[in-house]
Amino acid sequence: MHAHRVSPAPASLFAPVHDGLRTGTVAFHHNSQPLISMNFQSFPVHKRLALLFSLPAAAFAAAPDAPPAQACPHCSPASAVVSNLYIPDIAADDEEGTIEKTSDSFESSATRLDPLVITASPPGDRPLRVTIDTKAAAQPIPAQDGADILKTVPGISVSRKGGTGGEVILRGAAGSRLDILVDHESILGGCPGRMDPPTAYIFPDAYDEVIVLKGPQTVLYGSGNSAGVVLFESEPVRLESPSASLDASLTFGSFDRNDQSASVLAGTPDFYVKVAAVRSDSDDYEDGDGNKVHSRYERSTARAALGWTPDENTVIELHGALGEGEAAYAHSMMDATRLDRENIGLRFGKRGLAPLVESLEASLYYNHIDHVMDNYSLRDPGGMAMASNPEHTLWGGRALATLLPRENTKLELGGDFRLGTHSRDSVDDAKIDTWGLFAEATQTLATRHRVISGLRLDAWSAEDRRSVSGSSTGGDDRSETLPAGFLRYEQDLAAVPVTVYSGIGYTRRAPDYWELFSYESAGSDSSFNVDPEKTVQLDVGATWKQGPLTAFVSAFANDVSDYILIQKTGSGMMATTIARNIDARSIGGEAGFGYAFGEGWRIDASVAYVRGRNRTDGLPLAQQPPLEGRIGIGYTTPVWSLGALARLVDRQDRYAVDQGSVAGQDLGATSGFAVFSINGGWRISGQAELTGGIDNLFDKTYAEHVSRAGDGDPAYIANLRVNEPGRTLWIKLRVTF
């Protein structure tokens, strides 16, 4: 909310969505609290990365106290306004609206307190895309991981395991159906039991924004993303003059929750340094009945980026991140006692090379996950002590050329790769490689009509590196060719400020590490030969933005052949979990509106629904969230705000016991519930803001339908869902300079 946007606001070279409409300017904020060194010292810093982190830290320490490039008229004179490197906008007809919108947000963020975000909705002109400002205040309690921050997006649910590490589910689809990319880089957890989905390693505060792209309606971000893709972004910037800025926050909440976060941006027009350090911890929370849930955690990260921008058309950035954490899990017989991440990435961008070539981008990265789980560090083992140390290493990269072959045509051509190796206790068990080529075209027809289409082809291969004695498919390898494509039509209506769209997409998703290596099959002890999943999906919808009113509706219907179902079978000594292919269909969608009225009043409402069917077994498709609605009302003055939120969730009697996905299996029916929360904010000064809330005001005891069973927590009997937190008070102080 303090991210100032300046017009004209161009799109970044690394803009996550190459639609030519992105408005990318960021002003960084700061804070004088010396939190920035905290995490470096506490990390067991890897030598190679220690060098990386010492560079920006030294550069920041040496940064002169220079005047800002462009003073914000409403904020402290120390505010540094930064413009992103940009790609020229080819959708000229929309440019005016874009500039106007950025002016609005500039105005509102600078002069008044923004209401808390309770529903993240798509901007008026960008169908199928939802953007979240990671620094904006939101309810429930400020997010500590990559799953929590997505809870305000209609259609997204999070399956709970404990205090952190929940599984993100979009429209009932989890795991690699919804890929998670960080700085356009793949990140995959190590735990064969999914203690650590990608989001368990992500700290939203270390990034500028999060973008959710729904449906198989882009081919730019890898193969198989049948439900969509989530992008955590920290974009390269070019400072207009030497400057430094900080943004920091402190959060305190019930159950000893306490977070510290600081982001720094400093540099000159030629160089920039971005450093973020974030730490979060919490004790076990209590549910509405006052029962403790085995859920405490402590996690921290540091991310640094060092950029060279020799001119306004060129950027080379080296970035890296280190993270560590531990988490108690109510759903498992073990806890995560190590959640470490090492990352390093290099990216290059150049624009304006030739009239035909708008820009070139290239990137390379390394992501290493080191996870340890045991049953004795965070709990009493109550039996034989056990531990395990899975690791997942990914190397990847991408090259992308954006071409302008004709005035109204944008063509993005590129290739990418991802090489993954997984090990358990230092012994490799899996290797999965993907090489892809893709092309995406945006054709502007008449003034208000666009056709966007894409094609993608991936060569995928997997090796089962387990021993022959350990698995009947040990030593086997396999490969697949994975085609994907989509075609979408968008139209901005002339009579009303409405954009309508309709698209069809196809994608073939190869089984992921978990689907290949964590389960058995119906006929053998290995699911290594499970077939790829093929999805055809129709997406239709509309967005409407007119004065104080914004509204959207987004609906989908899909047919999935060879849907990879994870199912528990047998009982007692014969109990096992298998992966098998079925045919499935699902339909659903989201709708919402926001309306500002009177002096400072605002009402928001949204609804999300999905209904899936397992056609092979004649059962409901498992792990589908029930109908959910949210309504919030708020009153905001320039100095303070008050708001209330109701979340209403219907009963779910469409379930299939023991069936599901890598994220979990169905437990049975659930009854509906309503949860009420209140929030408030106070703008203390141009640089400081206090927000707070009471989540679950009436201390309701409830569990989400899509949730893990609490069979690891002594307080829970098997097959009982992990309850959500009871009444939770929280307060967050944010300081920006």
Ligand SMILES: [Cu+2]
């Ligand atoms: Cu684990």
